[in-house]
Amino acid sequence: MAAKILAFAGSARRDSLNKKLVRVAARAAREAGGEVTLIDLDDFPMPIYHGDLEDAEGLPPNALKLRELFLAHDALLIVSPENNGSVPAVLKNTIDWLSRGTGDGHGTNSGIAPYRGKVAGLAGATPGPWGTLYQCLPHLRIILTKLTVTVIPQQVPLPHADEAFDEQGELRDPKVAKSVAAFAKSLVETTLKLKA
Numbered sequence: 440m441a442a443k444i445l446a447f448a449g450s451a452r453r454d455s456l457n458k459k460l461v462r463v464a465a466r467a468a469r470e471a472g473g474e475v476t477l478i479d480l481d482d483f484p485m486p487i488y489h490g491d492l493e494d495a496e497g498l499p500p501n502a503l504k505l506r507e508l509f510l511a512h513d514a515l516l517i518v519s520p521e522n523n524g525s526v527p528a529v530l531k532n533t534i535d536w537l538s539r540g541t542g543d544g545h546g547t548n549s550g551i552a553p554y555r556g557k558v559a560g561l562a563g564a565t566p567g568p569w570g571t572l573y574q575c576l577p578h579l580r581i582i583l584t585k586l587t588v589t590v591i592p593q594q595v596p597l598p599h600a601d602e603a604f605d606e607q608g609e610l611r612d613p614k615v616a617k618s619v620a621a622f623a624k625s626l627v628e629t630t631l632k633l634k635a
């Protein structure tokens with residue numbers, strides 16, 4: 440039995456610091472035995488959620504694609520920046536679209552289905568001194584908990600992230616790399632325990 444983990448950053452930006460961190464964390468999760476699919480939200484652009492658009496057209500095609508990916512995995516590894524003290528719009532919008540049902544509101548057609556039974560591990564990088572610790576990560580934890588996701592207590596806030604990576608995209612500080620490895624291992628282990 441493998442822990443299937445869907446990993447992505449909460450930033451669409453090409454040179455995103457959070458994309459760097461999610462690459463490192465995804466590799467650590469693979470090293471801990473996880474089966475990791477690393478995706479980029481920039482490959483799944485979707486309009487801002489609008490109730491009239493949903494009534495007229497249902498979920499946008501990229502929300503449906505992402506929904507299938509969520510359904511096919513046991514856990515989420517989300518590495519997000521912080522925007523004005525909270526979760527960036529691109530990430531919240533994705534979470535919101537995926538929380539809408541595709542049919543009768545039951546079973547795999549319900550809005551909760553892509554989240555039901557999932558485990559999540561959270562990390563976040565900012566150039567600032569707190570690295571998402573006090574605002575984005577707690578907010579994201581509350582949002583996912585409302586969607587019935589089990590969010591593991593371990594997390595990795597990465598402050599001063601603009602100085603944290605070398606030219607190869609590796610973490611410069613071995614202590615930080617170690618904490619990412621421990622976090623990824625906890626995500627894999629918790630996912631396996633809950634799956635069993």
Ligand SMILES: Cc1cc2nc3c(=O)[nH]c(=O)nc-3n(C[C@H](O)[C@H](O)[C@H](O)COP(=O)(O)O)c2cc1C
Nearest residue numbers: 450452455456457458520521522523524565566567
């Ligand atoms: C609209 C906006 C709001 C931001 N608000 C915060 C904030 O509240 N706290 C913080 O630490 N950084 C904030 N930042 C800085 C981001 O953390 C920084 O741009 C980060 O590098 C973005 O993540 P990325 O590199 O993964 O794209 C903000 C940036 C933008 C564009």
